[in-house]
Amino acid sequence: MDTTIDDRKRMESNQEGWNRRALAHVDSSYYDLDSFRAGKSSLRSLELAALGDVSGKDFLHLQCHIGLNAISWARKGANVTAVDFAGQALEIGRDLAKGLNVDIRFVEANIYDLPEVLKGSFDIVYTDYGVLNLLPDLPGWAKVIAHFLKPGGVFHIVEIHSILGAFQEVGGELRLRSELFTNGPHENEVGITYGDEYEGAREIDPYKQYSWPWTVSDVITALIQAGLRIETFTEVPVDCRQRLSSMVRDEQDPGFWRLPGDPIPLSWTCSARKPE
Template sequence: MKKDIRYYTDQNREAWNEAMPKHQAASKERLDQLFSKPGYIYQEDENLLQVLKRIDVQGKDIIHLCCNNGIELLSLKNMGANHCVGIDICDEAIEEAQERAKKCGIDCEFIRSDVYDISEELYNSFDIVQLTAGCIGWIPDLNEFFRIISHLLRVNGFVLIHEIHPFSEMLPFDNNYIENRLQIIEPYFRDEAIVENGSLDYVGGTDYVAKTQYWFVHTISSLIMALIKNGIRIEHFSEHSKDISAGHKKQEELDAQIPLSYILVGKKE
């Protein structure tokens, strides 16, 4: 039986608070060093860089939802964005982001909040809402999520999504993958959350039995319908064989050339 949205997001908060110290042990010092170089940009994905160039972040007010430790937002600030706000439910991730922004003198604001509880004071304040790798899967109710995103945007503002393709939810993860074979082992359509206790340490690679997490497979059609219902017109949509989930790296090279990620830009009308 489905539970209230907050049940899922509270549990996921606990799981992320447990995971972040493991990420930090593996990467915090290195990230501090990288961002201490003035103008440093942590973004190597060519497909995304091209789209960022096209929508031009210079002077734009940007909010990044599910920003984790904030490195993508710090990079947008270093690319010339104006007011930058990062939102994440995880206490540990936001503390790390705030610390690094201060230490490296990069003017970004980081707020610990569930995306469903974002203050209405932030409504109508942004030119770009950004969502990146591994955000949408944590979101129990996509319609309500895009209703809030639409409110955050000014008219003619953009939502920029760089996400894991839901097609990849049907594939085995790399640790169960049989070399050079395309296998569909999971359904595409799911009404219920996937309940997991798997390691969230895709940074340090430690294996542990994690606190229970709830992951939601949202199909491409449910994403498009959530945009339509909330007055966001699609301006760009591209699918890519590049894995951005850290779970299907080996399958990038398959001859079958499967869609593992996508980029969508929508404009608020």
């Protein structure tokens, strides 16, 4: 690990990588833009049940990537502002929204700079699936959320469970590899991006990705210390993609995958409210 570069430089490397990934995601099996354009929602049962009726709500979506979920919330009547630092991802989102005649504001910014870039406050701040391990400062992230919530407003997150990082799959079986409590940043050369299915990864020009393997207790502590009141926290045995070859599609919600027998939680959700 090169300790001479700081977290800003690490995030710039991630930003370049996520621009490359966004371009590869235009024809990705995970995002399935043809079905989305034809009217299919990209939202899954977990977030739909947690947020309920969002119509008329001022809604801030952090790390929205190419914007499918942000557009889906807007299609359900929310007034959505969607933020990401990958400009290429937002271009794809803007084109999609325009083609679908959905009104949505995309803001290109590093979320740590957002309080200087974006004015206003929101009823709902939302983020989902694969966001936290790209962030070097979790207390700083939680402060940004608290900053943008109206008094009485709610933050909701659905995230991949970090416990999966403690395992590797060998011959279809899970084996402990024990990386859960190591501090970031981790540096990895990344030359592929995800598809829906295990075999569906696509090649991209390699970049250095920096990641920080936060535990769920890190997240809960950061939210509490930012002044938010945690209302719900759930762990669920479903994953948003087939991350391991032994995962099978969920019969109840085909947007999810599970491990046979549901041996460990694969995702978690949390709602936290800013006091009035």
